[in-house]
Amino acid sequence: MGQPITVTVNGEKRSAEVEPRLLLVHFLREKLRLTGTHIGCDTTHCGACTVLVDGTPVKSCTMLAVQADGQQVTTVEGLMTGGALHPIQVAFKQEHGLQCGFCTPGMMLTSVALLTDNPDPSEDDIRWALSGNICRCTGYMNIVKAVKSAAVQMKAAAEMPAETAAARS
């Protein structure tokens, strides 16, 4: 019944035997106890369960865990590096890009993929990219601001000479 899979989750190889019908989101939440990935609608609408699979945003309630075998998955728990928040996390905090926080992991992961693809997105680009992620609190204004702000921060960090960056950290 069980099918062996190995998925690299947040940089770490995780192996398990899973039932083929197990959804990726349940694998992450229940087998790996990574509960930062939320289940919202369970019907492929809301985007709360968005994770990155090989860098691409995917609704993890609409993909089987066995399909992720051999692939790289990034969840919200993987955004921090070396104890420091990812610029998108800092920006969501500073710009108040959340109220209840339920949609936030999905919002941030979709935003990270957008900024990798397009480091200098317009407001339209941001709204378009996030149109598969639903928020019922903020009215989106501060989410868009947060993504814009993260873009500026990430660009500045990328342009900073290496020794300055090292000296600051």
Added chain:
Amino acid sequence: MLPAPFEYHAPRTVDEALDLLDRFGDDAKVLAGGQSLIPLLKLRFASPGHLVDINKIKDLDFIEERDGTLRIGPLFRHKSAERSTLLASRYHVMADAAPMIADPIIRNRGTIAGSVAHADPSGDWGTVLLAMDANLVLRSKKGSRTVKARDFFNGPFSTALEPTEILSEIRIPAAKAMTGGSYLKLERKVGDFATVAVAIHLRMDDGKVGSAGIGLTAVGPQNIKAEKAEASLKEVRLDDAAIKQAAALAAEAADPKADYRGSVEYKRNVVRVFTERGLKRASERARGGG
């Protein structure tokens, strides 16, 4: 929600996939992007005993123009269509439709061929293929056959595809000079299915219409090819009277049902308005504008 139990197969070649389909027949389903199939499994509208995942098969994610034909592979995803410069420059109806499919995250995984094989009457790609007079290559262990898009759809979620077959390629006649298209879709919000959508694929020839393809989404038991409207345009000048007449014929071809998205009269009227607007837009694009 959990799907009912099934056995999962991830073949590495098309031949292996066809063997599995041959062995399990209608107890097997092909899994491509999964953005319709997995929700159906979770809702237990479908509970096949075997899932044949084709995502691990190499070389199925392609689009190419060769020998007068645009060829699209089974794993060519909506997102790739949205980003394709080939489609943006020469196949406007497809370039218009791609970003209107569901939402960006779903487009990352969903495929054109999967959507067509799923045959939702509210699906967009079937309509587009009907307007473009596409051919569908259906391959089984026994060999291949080619079916015209107009002969492919048999009703809601029902197609000419046999359980042992895979939709192995979509073939569209390569766009000639002076071809333009458009896809207009009315949806209540991002990611919703169409209330109504109209696909136009138009080739102009010496100031007249060379050929016109018109497809209708979500206004009948399947995607509709508005053949009378298409025929009314053949070799005529695309003036206001011709556009009005074709739009009226397209509205007649629609067979909508009243639901919470709108009444029969409303949907029929949207078909008429979108056919008019779409023909105008397509003809501007055929002339190199818009």
